[in-house]
Amino acid sequence: MLTKKHSIEGKRPFTDPAGIFGAIDADAAKTLAMVAGDVVLVLDPSGTILDASFEQDAFPKFGNLVGENWIDTVTVESRPKIMEMLAGARKGETQHWRQVNHPTSGSDIPVKYVVVSIDGGSRAIAFGRDLREFGKVQQRLLQVQQSLERDYLRMRHVEARYRLLFEASSEPVIIVDAGDYRIREANPAAHALVGARAGSLIDKKLLGLFARQSAPVVTAHLGSALASNSVSPVPAMLDKGSTEVEIQASGFSQDRRQYLLVRLASGEREVSTDDSATLDVIEKMPDAFVLTDARMQIVTANTAFVELVGAAGQDQLRGANLSGFVGRPGIDLELIANQIEKEGDARNVTTVLRAMNGSEDEPIEISAVSTQGDDPQYGLVIRPIARRMRDLPPSSEDLPRSVEQLTDLVGRMPLKDIVRESTDLIERLCIEAALLYTSDNRASAAEILGLSRQSLYSKLHRYGLGNLAAESE
Structure with a gap:
């Protein structure tokens, strides 16, 4: 044609x-x-x-x-x-x-x-x-067009995923124009929080959502978010319903304009009756309780632990590593974590606690468990045992009775204490064997042990052997 x-x-x-x-x-x-x-x-x-x-x-x-x-x-x-x-x-x-x-x-x-x-x-x-040069130009134009179409399709997919995440998020999120603080986008959670109909917040002033006394705080926070990448959240009061929320904003640029991503967190948290009672018990329990993440960094702690380490409050402890307060750094807590991994829990592990005021280390006993999953959390119950150790007299029942019990002490007390315990164990076992061999003849037992009768009686008192209490009656 x-x-x-x-x-x-x-x-x-x-x-x-x-x-x-x-x-x-x-x-x-x-x-x-x-x-x-x-x-x-x-x-x-x-x-x-x-x-x-x-x-x-x-x-x-x-x-x-x-x-x-x-x-x-x-x-x-x-x-x-x-x-x-x-x-x-x-x-x-x-x-x-x-x-x-x-x-x-x-x-x-x-x-x-x-x-x-x-x-x-x-x-x-x-x-x-x-037409060969013209054909090359056409080919390049076609390639550019195909590339643009691929990029456009990719952007459409990204936008679809963003839109789905934005709409489905349970966290109230609002996109605000930094020039006039007008709302450009708001997800359903944000509409529900402020009590507005779906889609009715678009093009409204953000400051109109807050009570008059909170407007200066919100304005200052938005200005700080445009100037800094890390701004702490601030409390504010919503105008409708007088609900207290936490507002956190972060700035970003798009199409040569500045915008703010504003996240709102309601101070009201739905907690079931059972969970509320459990949290209340943990907070009031006399033993110290600590919840940490997989790296042993403190997530939360009850009042007993705050008092035990001499901290001003939970906020001072949150994010700190528990190894700075408990046990030998890099040893005791790692042993506890390994024991939990192998046996499911750790019971009555003896170690020491260091307070923030630099006072002398206090002996403690720890029992711990962990949650399941790739990023477990550890719950640790900590009991001071110094008072118990001072109040109770030495008893033979406190000493290890076998080599297996001695090896169980590894990780629960220093090596020098384990060596002292093993010496006492060997000495007691030898005395028991001598008494059994001599049919409880203390003079003969002292002779075969190479001890004087006075030294043998002293050790019998120390280990509670030989029924000395009955003889003294």
């Missing part, structure tokens, strides 16, 4: 063509023809190529065109176009540019031709323009 694009139809003609072109000689006509096309073919009425002009570097395969029929130099699908152009030239019709392809050993060479009849139709000139 012929196209009018790039044809001479509709163009303003020269006013004096005879005066301009009538005096043109052969050299000037040759120059005009060579400049008009990248390929110029001189044809007879049958389409045989009588002469040709082209750039040899750009068209190295065109050297043998002269003498061939033009229709034989193009691909099969281009031949009908050649026939139409030759027929039109013979009839003297206005020509239009037509694209044909010349086959080569590599890829085809696209050339756009127009045929002009000369010498009364005895000859014709085909002016051709190389």
Whole structure:
């Protein structure tokens, strides 16, 4: 199908063509023809190529065109176009540019031709323009367009995920224009918190949601969020319902404008009756309780622990590592964690506690458990045992009775204390064996042990052996 694009139809003609072109000689006509096309073919009425002009570097395969029929130099699908152009030239019709392809050993060479009849139709000139550069530009344009479409699709997916997260989030979130503090977006949780209909907050002033006395605090917080990346949340009072909330804002830029992401947290927390009672018991229990994360950093602690370490309050302890207060750093708590991992819990582990005021270490006993999952939390109950150790007299029941009991002390007390305990264990076992061997004859037992009778009686009192209490009655 012929196209009018790039044809001479509709163009303003020269006013004096005879005066301009009538005096043109052969050299000037040759120059005009060579400049008009990248390929110029001189044809007879049958389409045989009588002469040709082209750039040899750009068209190295065109050297043998002269003498061939033009229709034989193009691909099969281009031949009908050649026939139409030759027929039109013979009839003297206005020509239009037509694209044909010349086959080569590599890829085809696209050339756009127009045929002009000369010498009364005895000859014709085909002016051709190389379309390979144009094809490269089209290819690059197509690649850019495809890349833009992929980026656009990716952005649509990101926007869809953001929209789903924004709408489904249970945390009230509001997007605010930093210029005038007008609300641009608000999720359903934000509408529910302030008691507004869905979608009714858009384009309203953010400060209008808060009570008059809270407006200066909110304004100062929003200004700080634009100037700093880390701003602590501040309390504020909502105008509707007088609900106290915590507001935390952070700034970001989009389309050369600044916005604020405002998160609201209601101070009212729905806690079941059972959970409330449990939390109340933990807070009031006399033993210290600490909840830590997987890195042993304190998440929360009850009043007993706060008093035990001499802290001003829970806020002072939150985020601190428990190893700074309990046991030998990097040893005792790690042993407790390993024991929990192996056995499910740790019971009555003896260690020491360091208070914040630098007072002397206090002996304590720890029992601990952990939650399940990739990021477990540890709950530790801590009992001071110094008073118990001072009040109770030494007893033989306190001493280990076997090697297994001695090895269980590893991790619960220092090595020097374990060595002292093992010495006492060996001494007691030897005395018991001597009494058994001599049928409870203390004189003979002292002799085989190499002790004086006075030393043996002293050790019998120490370990509570030999039924001394009955003899003294």
